[in-house]
Amino acid sequence: MGFDPEQYGDVHRLLLQSLSSRRMVTQPECQHLLAECILYDLQQTPARTPAASPVAIDVRRRDVAQTIATLNRALKPLGLAVAQAMQPDDGTRCYRLVDTEPDAWSAKATTLAPTAVAPVGALVQALAKAPRHGLSHAEAVAVPGVDGALLEQLIADGWLDRDDRSAYVLSMPAVLELQRMLADEYGACFKDCWSCQTLVVRDGWCCATCAQQFHRFCWRRYPQTTGLDPVLSEGPGAVCPACMDHASASATAIVEDNDY
Ligand SMILES: [Zn+2]
Numbered sequence: 001m002g003f004d005p006e007q008y009g010d011v012h013r014l015l016l017q018s019l020s021s022r023r024m025v026t027q028p029e030c031q032h033l034l035a036e037c038i039l040y041d042l043q044q045t046p047a048r049t050p051a052a053s054p055v056a057i058d059v060r061r062r063d064v065a066q067t068i069a070t071l072n073r074a075l076k077p078l079g080l081a082v083a084q085a086m087q088p089d090d091g092t093r094c095y096r097l098v099d100t101e102p103d104a105w106s107a108k109a110t111t112l113a114p115t116a117v118a119p120v121g122a123l124v125q126a127l128a129k130a131p132r133h134g135l136s137h138a139e140a141v142a143v144p145g146v147d148g149a150l151l152e153q154l155i156a157d158g159w160l161d162r163d164d165r166s167a168y169v170l171s172m173p174a175v176l177e178l179q180r181m182l183a184d185e186y187g188a189c190f191k192d193c194w195s196c197q198t199l200v201v202r203d204g205w206c207c208a209t210c211a212q213q214f215h216r217f218c219w220r221r222y223p224q225t226t227g228l229d230p231v232l233s234e235g236p237g238a239v240c241p242a243c244m245d246h247a248s249a250s251a252t253a254i255v256e257d258n259d260y
Pocket residue numbers: 086193194195196197198214215218
């Protein structure tokens with residue numbers, strides 16, 4: 001298609017513009033955006049015959065990965081990066097342009113008064129240290145400076161979600177924005193997924209034998225990628241792909257979430 005993902009150029013710049021104006025893009029959205037950028041770039045070059053639509057541009061997942069890697073090399077000196085994380089429920093990869101400077105997130109993470117920055121920081125700390133990285137309403141408002149209005153504002157601004165237990169958890173854009181800081185400051189509370197090497201912030205599995213962590217989706221998917229018997233991936237007799245331990249014959253050997 002005449003586009004080299006590994007050579008920084010106009011297409012990378014166009015994709016960066018697209019990412020900077022969006023809270024978050026999923027892998028399929030990013031593939032479509034990249035196709036649009038390639039098409040737009042082609043149309044600026046009269047000598048070439050442009051394709052009819054972005055759909056006609058064949059962009060693979062690997063093209064997105066290579067383009068993002070090239071972008072990140074260019075962005076590094078600027079203190080910016082395209083962060084990626086996996087949605088725990090369906091394994092969809094998500095991207096977001098983030099600031100890599102320490103503490104830069106706190107200004108972005110709240111549109112409230114400057115006095116809200118410290119309570120939001122304390123709330124993130126409490127979330128990092130909480131079992132399963134979620135807080136009930138009572139636990140959340142027990143954090144100094146946090147009240148119901150602040151929680152509602154953070155939900156409205158898309159920094160917090162309620163999970164299926166109604167606990168407050170970080171939203172995916174917040175995970176993308178904060179994962180580097182969380183890993184640096186609360187590394188003992190978080191680990192990378194053994195399978196995909198991105199941080200497990202919400203809804204993980206932990207092997208009781210080797211303590212490796214997995215996104216829920218990665219844990220369910222690993223039989224397909226390793227050729228192991230799918231029957232063994234869950235429940236009694238489960239095999240951990242990291243340590244190959246049969247995790248005893250007990251379903252409880254694989255403990256749910258980060259509750260360990
Ligand atoms: Zn994973």
